[in-house]
Amino acid sequence: MRRSIRAVVSHHAHITVTSAQGRWYASHQAPGRYQWRPVLLSSSGLKPSGAVNEYQTRRWRHSESLDIDGDEQPTIYALSTASGRAAIAVIRISGPACRQIYSSLCPNRPVPKPRHATLRTLYDPSLPPSPSSILDSSTLILYFPGPRTLTGEDILELHVHGGPAIIRAVLAAIPRCLPPLAPDPHSTRLPPIRYASPGEFTRRAFLNDRLSLPQIEALSDTLTATTEQQRRLSVRGAASSNRLAQTYESWRQSLLQARGELEALIDFAEDQQFEETPVRLVGGVVRAVEALRRRMLVHGENAVRGELLRGGISLALLGAPNAGKSSLLNCVVGREAAIVSREAGTTRDVVEVGIDLGGWYVRLGDMAGLRGGETKIGDGRGLNSSDVIGEIEQEGIRRAKEQALKADVVLVVLSLEEPGADVSGHPSLQLDTEVIDTARRCSNVVVAINKIDLHPAKASSPARWVSAVQHELPEVQASRIFEISCRAASTTPPDLASQDPGGIQTLLNGLIDQFKDLTAAIVPDDEAPDSDVSIWQESLGVTERQRGLLEECVMHLDRFLENVLANAKNSEDSVGNIGDDLDVVAAAEDLRAAAECLAKITGKGESGDVEEVLGVVFEK
Numbered sequence: 001m002r003r004s005i006r007a008v009v010s011h012h013a014h015i016t017v018t019s020a021q022g023r024w025y026a027s028h029q030a031p032g033r034y035q036w037r038p039v040l041l042s043s044s045g046l047k048p049s050g051a052v053n054e055y056q057t058r059r060w061r062h063s064e065s066l067d068i069d070g071d072e073q074p075t076i077y078a079l080s081t082a083s084g085r086a087a088i089a090v091i092r093i094s095g096p097a098c099r100q101i102y103s104s105l106c107p108n109r110p111v112p113k114p115r116h117a118t119l120r121t122l123y124d125p126s127l128p129p130s131p132s133s134i135l136d137s138s139t140l141i142l143y144f145p146g147p148r149t150l151t152g153e154d155i156l157e158l159h160v161h162g163g164p165a166i167i168r169a170v171l172a173a174i175p176r177c178l179p180p181l182a183p184d185p186h187s188t189r190l191p192p193i194r195y196a197s198p199g200e201f202t203r204r205a206f207l208n209d210r211l212s213l214p215q216i217e218a219l220s221d222t223l224t225a226t227t228e229q230q231r232r233l234s235v236r237g238a239a240s241s242n243r244l245a246q247t248y249e250s251w252r253q254s255l256l257q258a259r260g261e262l263e264a265l266i267d268f269a270e271d272q273q274f275e276e277t278p279v280r281l282v283g284g285v286v287r288a289v290e291a292l293r294r295r296m297l298v299h300g301e302n303a304v305r306g307e308l309l310r311g312g313i314s315l316a317l318l319g320a321p322n323a324g325k326s327s328l329l330n331c332v333v334g335r336e337a338a339i340v341s342r343e344a345g346t347t348r349d350v351v352e353v354g355i356d357l358g359g360w361y362v363r364l365g366d367m368a369g370l371r372g373g374e375t376k377i378g379d380g381r382g383l384n385s386s387d388v389i390g391e392i393e394q395e396g397i398r399r400a401k402e403q404a405l406k407a408d409v410v411l412v413v414l415s416l417e418e419p420g421a422d423v424s425g426h427p428s429l430q431l432d433t434e435v436i437d438t439a440r441r442c443s444n445v446v447v448a449i450n451k452i453d454l455h456p457a458k459a460s461s462p463a464r465w466v467s468a469v470q471h472e473l474p475e476v477q478a479s480r481i482f483e484i485s486c487r488a489a490s491t492t493p494p495d496l497a498s499q500d501p502g503g504i505q506t507l508l509n510g511l512i513d514q515f516k517d518l519t520a521a522i523v524p525d526d527e528a529p530d531s532d533v534s535i536w537q538e539s540l541g542v543t544e545r546q547r548g549l550l551e552e553c554v555m556h557l558d559r560f561l562e563n564v565l566a567n568a569k570n571s572e573d574s575v576g577n578i579g580d581d582l583d584v585v586a587a588a589e590d591l592r593a594a595a596e597c598l599a600k601i602t603g604k605g606e607s608g609d610v611e612e613v614l615g616v617v618f619e620k
């Protein structure tokens with residue numbers, strides 16, 4: 001809410017009004033104080049009205065008062081640790097009333113030395129200090145004076161005992177630390193202390209230039225990481241988010257420079273002397289844009305790979321009914337997540353379980369068994385599906401196929417049949433045509449041949465099965481085909497499990513290799529061998545929002561290149577007329593729009609955009 005604040009500036013005080021990233025601030029130094037206190041005037045990109053504009057560029061010595069039309073931030077507080085019983089709980093307070101809150105909670109005690117932990121007793125601010133008004137004893141207090149703090153404001157941290165009643169009492173006491181506002185129905189003033197809304201500390205950090213948008217997005221990854229790979233991604237992201245922001249900013253500057261060069265053509269007249277001819281100038285711009293576009297595409301691809309780490313890799317179990325998909329899922333998960341039954345077609349819908357596989361977050365989906373025509377490797381006879389498939393099963397099969405096609409990795413479970421089915425008395429390998437046809441259309445296929453325990457001499461024929469699988473699925477390398485036995489794995493006593501009796505661990509290691517391939521950063525082919533490739537590693541941390549903006553940026557660049565190159569093609573003397581026929585204004589506009597997409601990534605958008613970007617980021 002906007003309201004008029006009055007900065008009373010004494011004779012020796014300074015006031016500086018600055019604008020940064022579409023936000024306007026007034027900083028003033030009160031007499032006898034050494035801290036600069038930035039006051040946010042406007043975050044909408046619009047210049048604040050009134051006297052402020054006159055002082056925007058220089059430091060100002062003044063002896064009167066100055067009316068500034070701006071936003072005054074109330075002091076906010078929140079429980080920063082998870083709720084529930086714990087040894088300690090941290091309550092964070094940010095804003096101009098920190099010192100006052102401290103003095104009310106710890107009457108007659110000096111303000112702690114900045115950034116030094118100090119033990120204090122907290123008292124109820126509404127009562128005189130006495131043993132009966134103690135809220136918490138032995139509270140550790142940290143005071144961080146602004147503006148060099150997380151939020152850019154004064155911050156007070158109360159490390160109280162973590163009992164729910166203590167937390168409740170201290171939280172309830174904080175808003176009572178300042179005298180209440182006089183009731184005024186016409187007043188638009190916000191309460192001077194209030195509980196923070198979600199993400200508000202971080203939002204203030206951004207508005208006060210303490211954190212960039214990419215840093216905030218990396219912070220979100222840090223707080224949500226549950227697996228080892230997610231942790232690594234978030235740590236890398238947190239460390240490199242500033243560098244990523246700098247990269248995008250340098251790309252934006254390159255685009256703005258290219259746009260400037262193009263716009264110079266608008267004023268180009270025959271008699272004007274340019275250092276370069278228009279053709280060369282446009283040619284240079286095109287080459288620069290093409291190089292940037294290539295880099296953006298790789299960043300986008302790496303972002304998709306990073307999203308696999310963040311959101312999880314979807315792994316679909318595809319196979320015929322009774323192949324052992326549910327048994328395998330249960331072996332992997334270690335609990336009865338899916339129903340295992342001798343009856344074919346037990347699984348009717350997709351059963352998805354989230355698991356941590358070797359540090360990768362995997363969404364493992366058991367699905368209905370696919371069935372149709374079937375070929376058995378072993379007896380050489382073909383077999384057609386004889387059952388009539390019911391409507392529910394049909395729907396289950398449709399969903400299973402759909403899930404497999406969109407999965408990141410598909411684990412095809414094939415099974416051996418009971419001995420005796422083969423004329424030789426050996427088990428045979430089921431290769432259902434529905435399963436094979438679907439697997440052929442999927443990417444990143446790994447194959448598990450299950451029920452290997454049914455084979456009396458396991459070692460005698462695996463090679464035959466591997467080549468049979470490769471005959472049907474030539475894309476699948478032999479190193480991605482595994483023999484397993486869910487039965488052996490589940491019936492082996494736990495003390496022998498380390499010997500990997502059913503081959504499940506070997507299969508999981510193969511899957512992990514596949515995950516590594518899928519989530520490794522791509523480095524462009526034209527990257528100089530001695531260049532720093534870590535930026536490509538860092539681009540794994542690009543968020544979904546940032547990737548969307550990169551895609552939008554590439555779209556504008558494509559339009560730019562299309563227009564310019566079409567113009568070159570149409571001209572009679574190849575590129576000779578490029579400068580004359582080109583709609584320079586439209587081309588420059590494409591570059592401006594592309595640069596604006598990059599600006600939104602870092603939060604440096606033009607007027608009005610910053611709030612929109614913040615809305616998207618803080619939604620989470």
Ligand SMILES: Nc1nc2c(ncn2[C@@H]2O[C@H](COP(=O)(O)OP(=O)(O)OP(=O)(O)O)[C@@H](O)[C@H]2O)c(=O)[nH]1
Pocket residue numbers: 319320321322323324325326327328339340341342343344345346347348367368369450451452453454484485486487488
């Ligand atoms: N001998 C042997 N039998 C197994 C093995 N794995 C699973 N089975 C049996 O095969 C039958 C089917 O297993 P499920 O795991 O339900 O098979 P599914 O592929 O999920 O079946 P649907 O849900 O019908 O698609 C059950 O009787 C299991 O006990 C194995 O490694 N060896």
